[in-house]
Amino acid sequence: MSEPDISAQDAISIGSRLAGARVAAAQPARSGGNNRVFRLEMAQGPPLALKHYPSDGRDRLGQEYDALSFLAHHGITSTPRPIAKDTDASCALYQWFDGDAAVLHPQDDDADQMADFLIALQELRNADGARILRNASASIFSPEAAIAQYEQRLDGLRHVSQDQPELRAFVEGSLVPSTAISIRQLRRRYAELGRNPAVDLAPTHRALSPSDFGLHNALRANDRRLRFIDFEYFGWDDPVKLVSDTAIHPGSDLSEADANRLIERLSRAFEAGDDTFAIRLDVLYPVFGAIWCLIVLNAYLPESRSRRALAAQGGDLTVRLAGQLDKARRLHQTICQRDPDLTPR
Template sequence: MTHISPSQHGAQADYDPWQLAEHLLGRPPLALQPVGESGWNNHLFKVKTEEGLLALKRYPVNDLRGRMAREAAALWFLAAHPPSPSPRLLSMDPTANGMLLTWVEGEPISQSSADIATIDAMLACMAQLHQLRHSSTATNLVAASDAVFNVEGARRQIRQRMRRLDDARQQHPRLDDFLRRLQSLADELLPRAQEQWSCEDPLPSALRTLSFSDFGFHNAIRQPDGRIVFVDLEYFGWDDPVKLASDTLWHPAMALRGELRRHFCEHAVKLYEESGDHNIRKRFATMHPLYGLIWCLIVLNPFIASAQQAPALVGQANAQRLEAQLAMAHRYADTLKTGCHLTYHPAIPPEQES
């Protein structure tokens, strides 16, 4: 059973990591160690206790997306329908922006270490989540972050992400040139997609699936026994299976290509087709380029943060990073009209292709 620990510090507690661990444990930990680099959205710590290791996850104070609440709901839901593909939530305090989870022992999965077995584990997780859509409690779950259920939903995301880059494009003429190119592509692809979808109504609930949203082996740990555990459910919820599959293919942290890409693409589409989604291949062909266009904009997110800094504070290293992200966005744009079976991936510069 999950323990919810209300803070005694008022409406919004301000704990340092050690205090947060002590608050959620109910006693001081034996040791606390940061895990990896600080992410955009959270901080992770390894907590040593008398009983063993736990994971402490700390969320940002101004969490406008409600990542903690979304992840907690997902973890509770999966724990109630074993076997869960994810860690177990042990304790949390929403006012302190933190939770304790079971520690997952194992190794992160890299692009170089991923194999067909890794893809099959992902497909098995997708199949399990799709089956769980029939659960009576699944209706309590919200839509996944940035879920898309029709062409208008994609159009809205493209427009919003374009708008977020308004300040940055004023400071970076090459970014402005690229966004003009991308707008031309959007003006071509969106009407075509609307014609192919041929219906303005959202995707029927019966055809939707439960999705990790930010799904892939970049958010997975291979345990010593070979079992793969999927972590980071901050964007979990209902979505179109096409969005889940397409995002996985476009995601730069995955960079699926070659046989792994072919295997995932074919089996993912088949999974949902066999469950009654007989139009999924047509919908995939319609929407996959639009999701690629959205990814063109996602990889440009560093420009948004840079635009909030004074030009004199943007160092050479950051400038080089922005150039690299812009080059990546150009490669994404170059591949928008291709199908599923790319032998390369736009996230990887040609000189780094093996």
């Protein structure tokens, strides 16, 4: 099924077949740029979730279903249990989680709950089935690969910024100069240590990562505990990228104190088995921050998913793009505040 959406009647039919039981009704629930989720009211038993994955050339269904199957097999209960899938229909059936979007009402212990989950994930790195899991989407295993991803994203944005004076001023006047400093610092530090920044991280030091992880992909249940959803990008990645992405992700909008607490807890966990982790975090954090600034600015790219999502929300697209630019400015400022050397002189 390659169409971008399915109807409630389709969801009832597919859900009944996958569940082996009658679905009484289907209600659209959480929607995203890549998928649509239906809450299936079963004729008997608790509700289930049917997720449809419109085709975009990547096996998001397989990646998520395999990830959640692995987690369920090893006793993780804060992620949905997979039930059945139909690759031809691009649909999968999962346990349904009741709860409100966690990002709407942040709590004081959210950063700790997120850290607890990510630390628990790492305890499964040597578990049965872990080594056959795929790499995370947009995984990065060397500093030079991180720099290459930054430069690739920058090239695309530079092309459209020619007609966007404010965007161009931010990119060329702030983002590019500060990131150039961080890249020079990274390469100098590696040279001083006698290390090659193009060499991939050893598999034994890689992390299991949800990749797109934060409060934007979490529900808060009645017990105030977080339940984590959307594992389409799950897989192996550099733990430095996992820590940086989780702390920086605009979808969580963590306070500085919460972000620092999360970084501290995760760093302790990874440093115990990797004596280079602290160095890599120090030099790579601003590079991953720059990548996130560019991701926020993807909405300026005419064919981007984020631009389509903004347009679908209605209103003046120009105003919405200005909002994304302001978000990128604030994110960039936060990154630079961690290292005063990144402010061009």
